[in-house]
Amino acid sequence: EVQLVESGGGLVQPGGxxxxxxxxxGFTFSSYEMNWVRQAPGKGLEWVSYISSSGSTIYYADSxxxxxxxxxxxxxxxxxLQMNSLRAExxxxxxxxxxxxxxxxxxxxYMDVWGKGTTVTVSS
Amino acid sequence: DIxxxxxxxxxxxxxxxxxxxxxxxSQSISSYLNWYQQKPGKAPxxxxxxxxxxxxxxxxxxxxxxxxxDFTLTISSLQPEDFAxxxxxxxxSTLLFTFGPGTKVDIK
Numbered sequence: 639e640v641q642l643v644e645s646g647g648g649l650v651q652p653g654g655x656x657x658x659x660x661x662x663x664g665f666t667f668s669s670y671e672m673n674w675v676r677q678a679p680g681k682g683l684e685w686v687s688y689i690s691s692s693g694s695t696i697y698y699a700d701s702x703x704x705x706x707x708x709x710x711x712x713x714x715x716x717x718x719l720q721m722n723s724l725r726a727e728x729x730x731x732x733x734x735x736x737x738x739x740x741x742x743x744x745x746x747x748y749m750d751v752w753g754k755g756t757t758v759t760v761s762s
Numbered sequence: 763d764i765x766x767x768x769x770x771x772x773x774x775x776x777x778x779x780x781x782x783x784x785x786x787x788s789q790s791i792s793s794y795l796n797w798y799q800q801k802p803g804k805a806p807x808x809x810x811x812x813x814x815x816x817x818x819x820x821x822x823x824x825x826x827x828x829x830x831x832d833f834t835l836t837i838s839s840l841q842p843e844d845f846a847x848x849x850x851x852x853x854x855s856t857l858l859f860t861f862g863p864g865t866k867v868d869i870k
Contacts, residue, residue, distance in 0.1 A: 740812055744812075
């Protein structure tokens, strides 16, 4: 079964740090790009960060640039998000999502497998 | 940056109704448009990619159309399990996987 399982969320004070993990199984993790997407309470979806299959290409949303670092360990089938200098507005459920590329469509990128999410609360 | 808008922001419908949700991009994105469904407390689920391609396992009552700046998601006959929030997402710019604000579909 194709599966993504996030962990590492919790309560942290403003200015603190947290490291999220995403364990992949059921597919060849090293062949896929990956995303982190978050959802603040009662709000919509916000893309956070992207990493290519090899880890050589990385993008961030402006809202987290300079504070968050995405990485992956293909030998461990794992994706990570190091979050520093956390703010109250970073409070959200964080999802990892597999990115599939439809080369015949452009190429077009879409997120076809999602984890259940891990909750991050930034509060004093 | 490409901005995405959706209309309506919410709608009430009955089982069996035909439902149409619109998504608009601030600039042309060709067919680089995906649709997701999210139920409360659950992760999003991919419904449609490339504007009109149905993801495997998704019921055929879901369809997508459009290109350029204007797109639609149609549910031909609303079922009880379809009450959810629907998001469009552009992938024209891989620097920003921008989502629309969402459309909540609830029971009339």
